[in-house]
Amino acid sequence: MKFQAIKGTRDFYPETMRLRNYIIDTWRRVSLRNGFEEYDAPILENLSLFTVKSGEEIAEQLFSFTDRGGRNIAMRPELTPSLARMVGAKINALPRPIKWFAVPRLFRAERPQRGRLREFFQWNIDIVGEESIQADAECIYTLIDFLREVKLTPADIQIHIGLRPAVSAMLTQYGVAEEAMDKAFLALDKKPKIPAEAFETMMTDLGLSAEQIQNITTFMDCPSEQAIQQLASIEGIDEHAENLQRLWDILTTMGVADYIRFDFHIVRGLAYYTGVVYEALAAGERAVAGGGRYDNLLQLVGGPAAGATGFGMGDVVLGILLDEKGKLPADLQSPSLDIFVIDAGENTAEAMLTLVGTLRERGLACDYSFKRAGVGKQLKEANRRGARSVVLIEQADLDAPDSLSIKTFATGSQTSMTQSEFLSSLG
């Protein structure tokens, strides 16, 4: 072929499309049953909407162009800034809490690699206008409800929950200066992926003593089940500690605590998050989802103050994980039809078309062969198309006793009847 798809983009042939639809339909179903309403924003936004949140560097990581009016237009790399813009514009008209979900198609100008593409889909769950930890719990519950729905167990995946303000207070208490805070967070973010000595060097460079580093390491590496007790050793974070306890209690009451663990290594970037932060991690530290509380974003884009919390989950890493774990439904492999109608007699072509029309009008997925081939060939086509049953039109006189034969592929059974008997058998 003269033309090929651009690297980092995907052609969705029907088989791949079924996988995409399976993921997106499941995201939607789980969102709706957890009381979230769907929204979306344009793919094209003003570039400055993204730079105001993420800094000028973001412009290098997204696709943008100048339109004929001289405006800098970006293809959205994430949905949250648009959410903040939309909610900000109608904050007084929207009853709170705002529980919204979306499944945006997103674009990033990055070098394509396994799990990272230039075009992908992302599930977004957000609650705006509710400051209490209940909102965070509700988002995490919804994330777990999805994991259960796609048959990922607590052994496959765990949600690691951190607490940014506690880590910040801990670093201060153990001697990290305010101006070194950003670098310290960066070091903590890297800690699980680098050797202990490398982490120590990074912290020593920030002017910390061996003892201070030891205190920090002990705090960070504490077992999940002791995390809440340990918060008592840090000053000024009682409210945060209570929140974390309440989060645990809610998720325990709702029966999903086996999917979560506390892990203070989760800090997720620098300035954006203001409270609980979390990542759903599969083996190999692969993040399938990530999110947390971000109470300042609305004001950043010019809106009012309003608490906000939520997460995103991309389709690419999730698809790879479900495939690896053998959790993809078998019926994604082939197409499906309810009924395939076969032209099996003399002069039955017209009767076949009439029946096809009638069945489709009743909402049944129904098809027939364009070729007037032999019955064997038409049966083969029915099979390839995934038809659950076939109707063979044997006589043009549809009121004759054996005008049709119904063959069900699953049972192998075959019965003859008139067309009206057949239609009433469908209910």
Place this chain on the structure above:
Amino acid sequence: MKFQAIKGTRDFYPETMRLRNYIIDTWRRVSLRNGFEEYDAPILENLSLFTVKSGEEIAEQLFSFTDRGGRNIAMRPELTPSLARMVGAKINALPRPIKWFAVPRLFRAERPQRGRLREFFQWNIDIVGEESIQADAECIYTLIDFLREVKLTPADIQIHIGLRPAVSAMLTQYGVAEEAMDKAFLALDKKPKIPAEAFETMMTDLGLSAEQIQNITTFMDCPSEQAIQQLASIEGIDEHAENLQRLWDILTTMGVADYIRFDFHIVRGLAYYTGVVYEALAAGERAVAGGGRYDNLLQLVGGPAAGATGFGMGDVVLGILLDEKGKLPADLQSPSLDIFVIDAGENTAEAMLTLVGTLRERGLACDYSFKRAGVGKQLKEANRRGARSVVLIEQADLDAPDSLSIKTFATGSQTSMTQSEFLSSLG
């Protein structure tokens, strides 16, 4: 607000999103029941994929940019070139006929106006690898099946069907020179929208006599029901005339002929279409859908020869029409939930959370209030959220005889029971 949506794009707040989902879900359901499989292509394609089909002018009408590798990347203004690329790349692996549908998001760099936006959705129905008129009939039937599904009647909308090769032969027979053919098609395309004199002037400029123009006008304006007979007066198009008759017969047999009429004014652009062409027109000549046979496209993008036919329908004009005609379902106005659970007793907060979890696990759309407000306020929230029924948790002891009250909004009925009675009542 500091930031606004770019002109010609849409913010999909939940109410608008419900309309978008209603349209897209109906497109999907109708496609599937007519035996089409869903596919999609990337939004980003090489610019040349579009210029090879539509000429260099198209570059002015779409959004494009140069990526860091120096490639000219376009945001797709239509899906068909990508379809041709994808089918071309796998033509030997794909069993024919290829019956595919898609609901792409498309982008056009045009001045926004009513019915024309820069970002929109389009339903695409295509059959590739089948030369017979049955494939065209199948596409048109599917289009009509959708119109019926959204309650647009033959009085609201008619599919005007033309035949490009017949019009071309007619023009030759009545004296239009080969080199004037493109301009003649352009004039015919405009004819229904301009005064008779303006059309006559355009044709006179092509060197035609008053008699020749009269012949052409008579042919073009012939009543729909005489269209097929009239084809007999044009030489060398017997096969095309038979096809049009067969198309009529199939759609009549399938019970949808009241939606179609033959109309030779429909020529749809210049070089692309090779056979039957059609537009679904509502009052005021507004085209809701358009398509036809395009047998040369695959070769144009470097693929093999293969017959192809299909149509596209945009969401914007359709949405306006459905709204004007009052055909939008009433339930798009408000959100909906199956059950809203209300914390109505002392110490019932935990029991409420447990029940919410249980109901969601059973697949019910279920929510509760973050505020521990009075029952009246919680009922109000349930109502605003569109809950079909509410469960009031009255006792923390869920096995007590009147631990729950169930109130159904539609009937106004209220009953008390235990939690296990309630759960088994759900089936």
